[in-house]
Amino acid sequence: MNFFEYLELQYRKWRLKRKRQNVVIRGNCKLCGSCCRSICLHVGGKWLKTKKHFSKAIDEDEKLSRFEICGKTEEGYLKFSCTSLNKNGTCDDYENRPRLCRSFPNPSIFMQFGELPAGCGFRMSTEIDFEKVLHDAMDDQDSIKSGHIPNGK
Numbered sequence: 001m002n003f004f005e006y007l008e009l010q011y012r013k014w015r016l017k018r019k020r021q022n023v024v025i026r027g028n029c030k031l032c033g034s035c036c037r038s039i040c041l042h043v044g045g046k047w048l049k050t051k052k053h054f055s056k057a058i059d060e061d062e063k064l065s066r067f068e069i070c071g072k073t074e075e076g077y078l079k080f081s082c083t084s085l086n087k088n089g090t091c092d093d094y095e096n097r098p099r100l101c102r103s104f105p106n107p108s109i110f111m112q113f114g115e116l117p118a119g120c121g122f123r124m125s126t127e128i129d130f131e132k133v134l135h136d137a138m139d140d141q142d143s144i145k146s147g148h149i150p151n152g153k
């Protein structure tokens with residue numbers, strides 16, 4: 001992550017917190033296989049950008065050797081396709097798929113400047129975190145009961 005991406009990440013976190021929002025993923029998998037055909041890999045806190053980084057990532061996690069470089073994004077991140085994807089669009093090695101496949105799609109994609117593949121059955125949005133709003137309201141109520149008026153309210 002370069003300095004500007006770091007600043008953008010901190011700004012996104014700050015904005016979500018200020019607006020009391022969360023990143024929410026809704027929808028269903030349509031088994032289209034797009035996420036296995038053209039994906040960027042986020043490994044060790046970084047998006048893979050070079051063959052050298054990819055080789056190093058494989059040394060650390062052999063399961064990543066199933067991926068093949070198939071291009072680059074406009075931002076310069078490597079795009080991969082997976083050799084475990086079969087002709088039916090399903091995974092030939094489902095039980096042993098890497099952790100990143102198990103957690104896809106994950107809200108961290110938003111924080112890491114990623115996007116869902118075109119046509120994916122899931123969608124990503126930011127929404128009010130009602131649990132947090134309720135929690136804050138209960139805190140305020142407790143403060144008022146104890147005779148303290150919350151700041152700025």
Ligand code: SF4
Nearest residue numbers: 029030033035120121
């Ligand atoms: S791109 Fe989305 S809908 Fe398609 S297989 Fe991946 S998760 Fe499922």
Ligand code: SF4
Nearest residue numbers: 036082084085091101
């Ligand atoms: S291991 Fe399976 S789930 Fe993961 S990218 Fe490859 S085909 Fe898709």
